[in-house]
Amino acid sequence: MAGTDSSKDFETRPSPAVILCEPQLGENIGTAARAMANFGLWDLRLVRPRDGWPNEKAVNAASRADHVIDRVRVFETLEGAIADLTMVYATTARPRDLQKPVFGPEKAGRNLVGHIKGGGGAGLLFGRERWGLLNEEVALADAIVTLPVEAAFASLNIAQAVLILAYEWRRQTELGTQLPFADVLADVAPREELTGLFGHLEDALERSGFFTSPEKRPTVVNNLRTLLTRGQFSSQEVRTLRGVISSLDRKHQRPNPNRNKFDE
Amino acid sequence: MAGTDSSKDFETRPSPAVILCEPQLGENIGTAARAMANFGLWDLRLVRPRDGWPNEKAVNAASRADHVIDRVRVFETLEGAIADLTMVYATTARPRDLQKPVFGPEKAGRNLVGHIKGGGGAGLLFGRERWGLLNEEVALADAIVTLPVEAAFASLNIAQAVLILAYEWRRQTELGTQLPFADVLADVAPREELTGLFGHLEDALERSGFFTSPEKRPTVVNNLRTLLTRGQFSSQEVRTLRGVISSLDRKHQRPNPNRNKFDE
Incomplete structure (x- = not known):
């Protein structure tokens, strides 16, 4: 080293x-x-x-x-x-x-x-x-x-x-x-930003048809919120993830020119 | 190693x-x-x-x-x-x-x-x-x-x-x-052997004229007993020390052919 x-x-x-x-x-x-x-x-x-x-x-x-x-x-x-x-x-x-x-x-x-x-x-x-x-x-x-x-x-x-x-x-x-350097971990984002992320993701998934069974929806949402909480994301990381969701969400709405009949 | x-x-x-x-x-x-x-x-x-x-x-x-x-x-x-x-x-x-x-x-x-x-x-x-x-x-x-x-x-x-x-x-x-090997320390000698050592040494020192001041003798004896106790000697080590005392003791009594007048 x-x-x-x-x-x-x-x-x-x-x-x-x-x-x-x-x-x-x-x-x-x-x-x-x-x-x-x-x-x-x-x-x-x-x-x-x-x-x-x-x-x-x-x-x-x-x-x-x-x-x-x-x-x-x-x-x-x-x-x-x-x-x-x-x-x-x-x-x-x-x-x-x-x-x-x-x-x-x-x-x-x-x-x-x-x-x-x-x-x-x-x-x-x-x-x-x-x-x-x-x-x-x-x-x-x-x-x-x-x-x-x-x-x-x-x-x-x-x-x-x-x-x-x-x-x-x-x-x-x-x-x-005394280590030669320490964590540069940013602060964990306030919960408001995390709930914003949840809402953003769940809306996008709603539009994409992810929730096939209405009665299972609450459980699936809880599981998603749990896994997204565990990473203790920083504000920057929450913004990155929201960018990821927006990008995928737009892709979903964009008609795919390569799509052929078998994908329908 | x-x-x-x-x-x-x-x-x-x-x-x-x-x-x-x-x-x-x-x-x-x-x-x-x-x-x-x-x-x-x-x-x-x-x-x-x-x-x-x-x-x-x-x-x-x-x-x-x-x-x-x-x-x-x-x-x-x-x-x-x-x-x-x-x-x-x-x-x-x-x-x-x-x-x-x-x-x-x-x-x-x-x-x-x-x-x-x-x-x-x-x-x-x-x-x-x-x-x-x-x-x-x-x-x-x-x-x-x-x-x-x-x-x-x-x-x-x-x-x-x-x-x-x-x-x-x-x-x-x-x-x-788990070290590859351990102490081979022998048991500490029973106190009886240690007090035998004290007696042996103090007798020898008595004969050699070590105790010049009778009123200081008890303090000197206590200090000797203290330092001889600290080493936690084994029975074998007590025997070795008694051999050392005997040897020095005999040497003291033996007329030294090299001794000249200035040593008297």
Whole structure:
């Protein structure tokens, strides 16, 4: 979905840091940065990226998430990368034999939002492309986060896992209900206009011979009025429909030059 | 995150169809299929894919989401692709001048779950890589769905948009709380074991000369007991800590051959 409004400045609000442990491919660093940017995260930390830093492939894959890429910090150790944080969650798709709580993204998001609101620093750890986080890395975290994926198809790449957790974080902040645009629904037309439409249609149908059975007429009219009410038409839409009726009504009265005897 | 359990068969539960309108790159069809598979969606429909179908690049990018790829159906028209559906939502990142309700993913997910639970067929429309859906395509939908993205960085690729909506759908079904694995937290040790730990530690500290001020001793002891209670240690962890205390305690008593006069 396109739609970036680059005229709007990015704001570095308090939000979770994303820590990638020994990422191998620059592309994955870039797509993770992009996923962060989508939902307002900006603090990306790399522990020993295989191909060093800066990394041109990461920049390209980030699709202009420059405000994230430009702020990337590189660390020699995970301990260093999380030194300033007071809440650290490790993401993993595999169970670990560690005495850690395991949360889904919803609970994790709720905890992160609460912690950050209280002024704390929080971070999410993500592991290597091939084998994720080491147990000694998970051991440094307060809890494990895993996603409610389909057991038969649980493999997510790093950017997808970052995207879901960044989304959950944002969903649970006050930004989560702020959509980039809203309905442009016009007001529903006043009832007077709707009853005008009913009268117009029923007159036209009367002339066209639509009501074949006088005793069924009230029921048919009620059904028509019901279906025409359900759409909550605007004044403009009522006018459009009245134009449709007028047009069909005139067509009905106009002799059709193509009409042949079989139509009579 | 790795972790796919390919021994588990995929189940085609009732779930929203994903309809891609004129997708250009096979890679994007594949990554969309993969995102669907992560959260249990399987009904992928393509309207006039630029490079035809089947598409080898799509298969490769799908990372073994074969159960989705194998079920792909191709349609000549969007009308044909949504013919059997009774609820259709169009995803877009741009406002449209159409009288349609605009929902975020949460509301959209709630509506989809309700509709599908009631036996209805539902689908999500996604547009072209470059310019999304045409207004005439959006016009065929019941409502517009857009994501609560950062205004300054709103650009999502198709697979990311599919991933978020598939996640929201699953989150709001009963599957949303089913994580692939759970805590393996052992039971908290009975208090008797904890008080044993307190006694052991306090005796050792007594011998090591930790309590320098007799009048402050009760406060220091209370603080130690408080911090040792907060971790909700298991029996195994209490035993580990007692081993730690014994080890340090013995070390204290053992004459240190490296100790020099300045340490006395």
